[in-house]
Amino acid sequence: MTLSRSADPAAPYERAHFENLLRRYPEIDAEALTTLLDFLADGPIIDLGHIKGDPTLAAITARVKQEHPARFRTTPIQHLRQWALLLIPFIAICWYVWDYGVH
Structure with missing residues (x-):
């Protein structure tokens, strides 16, 4: 699944959108969860680093990965x-x- 970008194809992924999804986790719908899992598995490394640098979001990210291990297996x-x-x-x-x- 391709992660959606803003209207400008050169614009970065909307990290704020994914941060918001993480803050609302687990009270998100299935489509938002799929989008979040895709971002965490295949998103830009710089954005993932910024998210993991925030202690609150890092804990939520670890929880998401623990609850959905199949998506992150090699x-x-x-x-x-x-x-x-x-x-x-x-x-x-x-x-x-x-x-x-x-x-």
Whole structure:
């Protein structure tokens, strides 16, 4: 699901909207909860950092993540992608050193 932005496509996500949803949690409807979970899982890192910097919102964020753990789990495909990103450059460097050696 794509997070909605304001009318200007270059504008940042409305962090204040998500802060408001967190303050009202758990008294939010299912659609707002889905939007909030999407933001917490895939939102801009700077906005997530600002939210986690507020002690009140950080506690609520931890509660949301604890109550909805399936949304924040790493899938096997994500694990494979992470391993590939680590191993492919390592193998390429080893191959280069093997073929050309260090002179």
